[in-house]
Amino acid sequence: xxxxxxxxxxxxxxxxxxxxxxxxxxxxxxxxxxxxxxxxxxxxxxxxxxxxxxxxxxxxxxxxxxxxxxxxxxxxxxxxxxxxxxxxxxxxxxxxxxxxxxxxxxxxxxxxxxxxxxxxxxxxxxxxxxxxxxxxxxxxxxxxxxxxxxxxxxxxxxxxxxxxxxxxxxxxxxxxxxxxxxxxxxxxxxxxxxxxxxxxxxxxxxxxxxxxxxxxxxxxxxxxxxxxxxxxxxxxxxxxxxxxxxxxxxxxxxxxxxxxxxxxxxxxxxxxxxxxxxxxxxxxxxxxxxxxxxxxxxxxxxxxxxxxxxxxxxxxxxxxxxxxxxxxxxxxxxxxxxxxxxxxxxxxxxxxxxxxxxxxxxxxxxxxxxxxxxxxxxxxxxxxxxxxxxxxxxxxxxxxxxxxxxxxxxxxxxxxxxxxxxxxxxxxxxxxxxxxxxxxxxxxxxxxxxxxxxxxxxxxxxxxxxxxxxxx
Numbered sequence: 001x002x003x004x005x006x007x008x009x010x011x012x013x014x015x016x017x018x019x020x021x022x023x024x025x026x027x028x029x030x031x032x033x034x035x036x037x038x039x040x041x042x043x044x045x046x047x048x049x050x051x052x053x054x055x056x057x058x059x060x061x062x063x064x065x066x067x068x069x070x071x072x073x074x075x076x077x078x079x080x081x082x083x084x085x086x087x088x089x090x091x092x093x094x095x096x097x098x099x100x101x102x103x104x105x106x107x108x109x110x111x112x113x114x115x116x117x118x119x120x121x122x123x124x125x126x127x128x129x130x131x132x133x134x135x136x137x138x139x140x141x142x143x144x145x146x147x148x149x150x151x152x153x154x155x156x157x158x159x160x161x162x163x164x165x166x167x168x169x170x171x172x173x174x175x176x177x178x179x180x181x182x183x184x185x186x187x188x189x190x191x192x193x194x195x196x197x198x199x200x201x202x203x204x205x206x207x208x209x210x211x212x213x214x215x216x217x218x219x220x221x222x223x224x225x226x227x228x229x230x231x232x233x234x235x236x237x238x239x240x241x242x243x244x245x246x247x248x249x250x251x252x253x254x255x256x257x258x259x260x261x262x263x264x265x266x267x268x269x270x271x272x273x274x275x276x277x278x279x280x281x282x283x284x285x286x287x288x289x290x291x292x293x294x295x296x297x298x299x300x301x302x303x304x305x306x307x308x309x310x311x312x313x314x315x316x317x318x319x320x321x322x323x324x325x326x327x328x329x330x331x332x333x334x335x336x337x338x339x340x341x342x343x344x345x346x347x348x349x350x351x352x353x354x355x356x357x358x359x360x361x362x363x364x365x366x367x368x369x370x371x372x373x374x375x376x377x378x379x380x381x382x383x384x385x386x387x388x389x390x391x392x393x394x395x396x397x398x399x400x401x402x403x404x405x406x407x408x409x410x411x412x413x414x415x416x417x418x419x420x421x422x423x424x425x426x427x428x429x430x431x432x433x434x435x436x437x438x439x440x441x442x443x444x445x446x447x448x449x450x451x452x453x454x455x456x457x458x459x460x461x462x463x464x465x466x467x468x469x470x471x472x
Contacts, residue, residue: 122171
């Protein structure tokens, strides 16, 4: 039995080896004949006497439906289309089979009257600027200046379980976000295109217009994507399901939108109001969507950049120290040596808590000068505060003077004894003469940023003149 078993294993291995050495041959299934493609296009006259309601039915088993019904596209086996405007509509039908795509003979239908109730929904009105007889132009929230008018980028990304909209009582559509949970594909990622430069180019990406002037006409000028240019087609909105489909023309996108999408003609309306719109399209291979962020052109053109936010005062102004915090800050709890920030931003005038200098060059020659630079950068120019005995020492280019100091924690004031001062520059008008120093700016939790000692105050301007000292 063991011998027979071993022989069987050897034969099986030989057969497997022989099979592995053979060249594999693949073949597609047989391509069905055009006559085998069966479908129905039914005009439901009981709903609309003019034939506006049309039912599409794929009756070819084992195939994927591919409808092009002029105002949009669909891949459903059974779908219902409603035409608002009278006219002739040539409905094209194809099926995807194992052997390839087979196109059936198109079916022409006639819609004999307008039925504007199908384009009078609030979603249609917001999209087109008012419904029948109106049109509205949209642009991506991106431009050559790098403005972020509403969104941080013209394109966001999200998991498929988070990207859906909800129609509000006002008729607006709001992006409903799912709270993240285990196993939920409901993440979002909102890049900032000015810093995340891969997200979108800073340039004009063109415009697109949804028009209901005599028909549902959609035009797009893809200025941001080379090779696409201007397109004209039609569009359809399924307001109940917040689905937008276009035919003959595709919505604007960034450079990789058209290559990444499963379909550039089928979109979910994620949010929509008078000024903004977000459309989500499924990625062709990833379980995620691209969300394109649009502005109405009228809103975008009228937009004015807000003034930059102006903080009430500089960070660190009028610092708050804990009990004994100021003495520990300037002494390090034992002894701490400071020097004038001669290579950085040594002096400033802080009006209403805000300084204006960015470095020594801000006041060079009439304020800061070469002599100040030489003194402040000398290794023998420094001041030292010691906690034990509250001792103060100043080295003015090697000339030592000593004394003591006291602290007023309530007012952030340090008073030097006798005639002691900070580092001097001879008779220069900026040389500090006062023995009372006000800590007007500091960061109690970050000693590396130094301290600003205010040496004079102008009450008429609410302005401090201050010297910046950093660790020696």
